[in-house]
Amino acid sequence: MKFSKRTTAAAAAAGAALLLTGCAGGGGNAAQDGVTTINYWSWDGAPGRDIVEAVIEACEAEHPDIKVNYTELAQTDYKPKAAQSLGAGEEIDVLTVQPGSWAMEVEDYLLPVSDWSNGDLVGKFGEQSITQAERNFTDGLLSAVPVYSTGSAVGVYNADILAELGLEAPTTWDEFKALSDALAAQGKGILPVTMPADDWFQDEMALTFVGQEDPEFFNSVRYDDGSWDSDAYVTGLSNYAAMFENGTFDAATLDMDYTTAMTAFDEGKSAVVFNGSWEAGRILTGNYGVIPVPAETADKASLRAFLDVMLGIPAESTKQEAAATFIDCMSTGAGVDPWATALKGIPAVSDYELPEGTLTTELQQQSYDTLVELISNPASDRNNLGAFSDHVGANVKQVLFGTMTPEEAAKDAQAEFERGTF
Numbered sequence: 001m002k003f004s005k006r007t008t009a010a011a012a013a014a015g016a017a018l019l020l021t022g023c024a025g026g027g028g029n030a031a032q033d034g035v036t037t038i039n040y041w042s043w044d045g046a047p048g049r050d051i052v053e054a055v056i057e058a059c060e061a062e063h064p065d066i067k068v069n070y071t072e073l074a075q076t077d078y079k080p081k082a083a084q085s086l087g088a089g090e091e092i093d094v095l096t097v098q099p100g101s102w103a104m105e106v107e108d109y110l111l112p113v114s115d116w117s118n119g120d121l122v123g124k125f126g127e128q129s130i131t132q133a134e135r136n137f138t139d140g141l142l143s144a145v146p147v148y149s150t151g152s153a154v155g156v157y158n159a160d161i162l163a164e165l166g167l168e169a170p171t172t173w174d175e176f177k178a179l180s181d182a183l184a185a186q187g188k189g190i191l192p193v194t195m196p197a198d199d200w201f202q203d204e205m206a207l208t209f210v211g212q213e214d215p216e217f218f219n220s221v222r223y224d225d226g227s228w229d230s231d232a233y234v235t236g237l238s239n240y241a242a243m244f245e246n247g248t249f250d251a252a253t254l255d256m257d258y259t260t261a262m263t264a265f266d267e268g269k270s271a272v273v274f275n276g277s278w279e280a281g282r283i284l285t286g287n288y289g290v291i292p293v294p295a296e297t298a299d300k301a302s303l304r305a306f307l308d309v310m311l312g313i314p315a316e317s318t319k320q321e322a323a324a325t326f327i328d329c330m331s332t333g334a335g336v337d338p339w340a341t342a343l344k345g346i347p348a349v350s351d352y353e354l355p356e357g358t359l360t361t362e363l364q365q366q367s368y369d370t371l372v373e374l375i376s377n378p379a380s381d382r383n384n385l386g387a388f389s390d391h392v393g394a395n396v397k398q399v400l401f402g403t404m405t406p407e408e409a410a411k412d413a414q415a416e417f418e419r420g421t422f
Contacts, residue, residue, distance in 0.1 A: 036322040037067040041085075042096035043078035045278075046309050047339040054338035059329035066322045068094075082106070089316055093323040097144040097310040100384055101422075103136035110143040110312040116324045121145065124332045129348035132307050132381060135223070144312030147331045148345030151305035151375040152276035152382055153201070153208045155291045156283065159363060161190060161271045169291045170272075171298040177248045179271060184247075191250045194265050195274035196258040199393030200384070204304075205274065205293070206396045210236030211302050211379030212295045218304060218380035221417070228392075228413035237406040239296075241399050254400060277375060278308070281343040283367045284358075290367035292374055305378035308345050343368070346375045388422035 042052065049072050056068045073081055079102050085092060086109040095110070097103050113122060122130060125146055132149070134140040157169055162179070165186065170176040180192040195201065210217050213236045220226030243249040253261060253270075265273035266282075273279070274293060282288045292301035311327045313320055329335040332349040340347050341358045359365045392413050398404035404412075416422075 035065055035067050036319055037069060038093035038317075038319050038322045038326060039069050039071065039091050040094040040096075040326065041071045041073070041082060041092050043073050043075040043098075045075055046096050046098075047342065047344040048072075051339050051342055051344065055330050055335040058334040058338060059326055062329060062334045063325055066325060068326060083109075086314055091317075092314045093317040093319045094326055095144075095312050095314055097136075097312045099132070099136050099307045099310060101386060103144065103310065104138060107137050107141075107143045109314050109316075111315045111317075111320070113142045113145055113312075116313055116320050117145075121324075121328055121332065124350060125348045126350045128376070129307060132383075133310060135381070135383065136307075136310070144310035145327060145331055146307045146348035147309040147311055148307070148339065148347050149305050149375050150277045150308040150345045150382070151303040151371075151378060152204045153195075153274045153293050154277050154280065154303055154371070154374065155193075155272045155274050155293060156265070156280060157272045157289050157291055158265070158268065158270075159287045159289050161268070169289055170294050171291060171301060172294050173243070173248065173296055176243075176294045177246065180248050180250070183271060190268070191252060191264070191270040193249050193272045193274060194253045194256055194261040194270040196261050197254045197256050197397065198258055199390040199397070201258070201275070201393065202396040202400075203384075203389045203393035204276070204382075206237050206240050206393075208293045208303055208379075209240040211304060212236065212293075212300045213239070215302060215379035222381065222383055222385075228417055229410045233410045233413070234406045237396065237399055237409060240396070241406065244400055251400075254397065277303075277305075277346075277371055278344060280367070280371055283364050284343065287363070288367075289363050290370045292370070301374075302377075302379035303374050304380050304382035305375040306382035307348070343371075346372055385422050388416065391416050391422070 052070055052072070056070060060066060060068065079098065082095065083106055086106060097106065122142070122145065129146040129149065133144065133146045134142050137143045162169060165179070165182045167179055167182060170179050176192070183190050183192050195205065207218055210233050214232035217226070217230070217232045221228055244251055256264065261273060262275070262279065264270050280290055283290060292303060295301045311331060313323045313327070317323055336347055336349060336352065337355055340352065341354060354368070359368055395404060395409040395412055399406055399409050
């Protein structure tokens with residue numbers, strides 16, 4: 001059973017006064033021996049158990065009166081199981097909220113952030129992060145705070161392979177074609193690029209090329225009744241298809257799922273892998289660098305970026321003060337370093353700097369700077385629509401295989417979007 005914010009806010013107000021860094025709110029705390037135990041739910045990879053355990057250790061050290069019990073679910077199971085548990089009133093004090101349509105589906109189970117923070121916490125985040133967080137909820141009522149952002153699509157390249165060829169990291173279509181030609185001439189069977197052929201990611205790649213043509217395209221169709229059936233989408237999709245037609249990208253990658261594409265790169269079988277920025281942590285493990293998806297000219301390079309993780313407090317939590325303290329710690333305090341240093345995402349907290357020693361080479365620093373620049377200045381939001389993205393991505397692959405024209409794909413995407421069956 002869902003319940004309204006008005007009902008839950010009234011219930012929360014009946015609890016004891018809540019203080020978080022001088023902020024008042026509602027909700028009591030059940031403590032034993034001076035320690036309050038809270039239940040924190042998330043999915044694997046957000047940022048994942050190993051990192052979360054380090055986050056919890058840092059936050060418990062900073063706040064010894066709080067203990068955190070962590071429940072991690074598989075990402076594929078998280079949304080239905082978390083929603084079901086919220087509806088059943090299960091004891092969840094901190095909930096990781098997935099940005100996008102799911103955030104709006106569960107917003108009635110969450111307290112508005114203003115109920116447990118008077119603005120001091122919100123003021124620690126960058127303006128873009130708060131704006132994107134508000135876009136996840138009805139009427140922009142902030143019901144979870146941002147933690148970090150990711151972007152897609154972006155490339156990770158093997159600097160050793162490029163050095164052997166005597167080439168710099170490619171930033172334009174022509175430079176990437178030169179890389180492909182050089183690898184073919186070398187004759188070692190190394191692919192110029194691998195990437196997931198999964199439908200959702202092919203949508204990501206196509207929209208990256210569309211964003212080079214029209215940076216406002218996706219936000220227009222997502223928020224302002226713009227049309228998929230547009231010249232910008234047709235041109236961007238045509239440009240993407242041309243990369244396969246002229247041999248810049250090898251069609252072999254279109255037979256690879258996510259794991260196969262990443263493994264091929266890790267084994268040195270491709271010079272570049274395209275994926276989301278969440279895979280950029282590889283630069284800490286080898287001689288790898290980050291590049292944007294090449295554009296016609298380097299100044300057009302871009303990606304779409306959006307919040308990847310948000311944290312909220314379920315309205316039925318009886319431990320809101322401790323929950324708010326943990327959220328503050330993980331998103332702006334001692335709990336940031338464990339996930340930020342793993343390059344899981346770009347922190348939403350303003351003016352964050354990685355601890356000294358995280359980046360140990362010039363290439364790592366250049367790559368991180370590239371990520372920050374791209375994600376901080378995206379072409380548009382990466383506020384995807386789940387099943388719709390899969391549908392559009394399947395059409396993208398048909399264009400790449402030559403069984404559908406870009407114009408047909410654009411018309412079909414608009415028709416599906418208007419049906420609203422996603």
